[in-house]
Amino acid sequence: MQATLSDRAFEKISGLMYDSIGLSFAISKKPLISSRLAPRIQRLGLASFEAYAAMIEADEGGEFQMAVDLLTTNETYFFREPAHYAVLEETLAREKPRSARVWSAASSFGDEAYSTAMLLADMAQQGRIGNDWSVLGTDISDRVLQSASRGIFPEERLRDTAPERVKRYCLRGEGESEGLVQMSPKLRERVRFGQLNLCEPIEDLGPFDVIFLRNVLIYFDPPTKAAVVDSVLTQLRPGGLFFIGTAEGRVPCKTPITTLAPGAFRKQTAAS
Ligand SMILES: C[S@@+](CC[C@H](N)C(=O)[O-])C[C@H]1O[C@@H](n2cnc3c(N)ncnc32)[C@H](O)[C@@H]1O
Known part of the structure; x- marks a missing residue:
């Protein structure tokens, strides 16, 4: 029963x-x-x-x-909410930074972290940003982090990834691994994963140039949401980019940020 x-x-x-x-x-x-x-x-x-x-x-x-x-749901896929990757690419192309540090907070299986890595690797290869870039993915769940570190995904999760990127950065499984792809070593060496509870004080991880905090705020009540956003934003450099899921509504934070597009923000600088 x-x-x-x-x-x-x-x-x-x-x-x-x-x-x-x-x-x-x-x-x-x-x-x-x-x-x-x-x-x-x-x-x-x-x-x-x-x-x-x-x-x-x-x-x-x-x-x-x-x-x-x-x-909770660990639902995620490569290049989810493509408009955010467009904002990221346009901003980096304009600013041409020599280095870029990105944090995928609530990374789940790592799709967001590796999508960003593909974009940064392409831009570095084309000389549009410097070659000094890295991505950190964190999540509360050890299970998803172990999977993220292996960098193995069902091909279906890359349905929104440009085929030439899949060709460049993924190794296709054969035999028993058919239908799976593994991220290439040149991407994996730039992407790290670690466990982090967003509701606990965040040790000095940053400063990051870009932070993704997408599709996790939905789990929190308004006071927790506000506290998590402000805490995460302490790790973003002034002028850095911040993304939340477009379905997550208003960002309830005290830190001054400017809206660039739905779910896309820039942390204000002292001069802005
Ligand atoms: C829906 S996934 C989001 C994945 C990715 N950011 C995206 O938008 O595709 C939400 C993730 O938040 C994680 N999560 C939930 N509560 C958390 C917390 N307090 N600290 C860190 N991660 C948390 C879950 O384990 C889950 O992997």
Whole structure:
């Protein structure tokens, strides 16, 4: 028989998620939590959501991370929201920087980080930016980060990538690996991944020239959203570019930024 999610267990689980990583679930999300966690509870042979809540609280066998993965979506793909990559390319082409440091915060499987790496590698090759560039991808989920570091993707996730880029930067799998591509070593050596919880104080990582914080703010309530955006923006140099998902609405931050396009901003300089 399937376990039922009581209000108490819902509060316990949503409280744990909010306190540790800022995920905010209104009571209307009770059916969602129930449907996402019930198969896991059954698989573990647990009798109730209360027992599962105790397990994630104790982080038994890394179950906290598993619950996070079940409750969030890691949906991502290469060159998602292409207008942002156009803003990035136009800005870099105009400014011709000798170096560029990019942070993909909430990178999921790394599609955003490697898309940016392809763009920067092309621009450096064409002499439009200097050759000193790198990309850092971070996420809360260890599972997606391990996959990101391997740099292996189902070809389908590169559906919006120009075919000549796929040819230049991807190695096609054969036999058992058919349908998969691996990022080439020349891209992988420029892209690093590490675990980072956006809801905890961010140590000095930057300054970055560009930060992507896309499609993660949706999980946070307004005060957490504002705190995360301001905290992330401390790592962006004045004049640097900042991107959030176009569906994520207004940026609720105190840091002065100028809108360039939907979801695309520039951090103001002292002179602006
Ligand atoms: C939908 S994906 C976004 C991927 C990519 N940025 C994009 O737009 O395609 C959201 C990611 O946010 C991560 N995430 C959720 N809460 C987080 C937190 N508190 N700190 C860091 N990452 C978090 C999830 O693990 C997930 O991989």
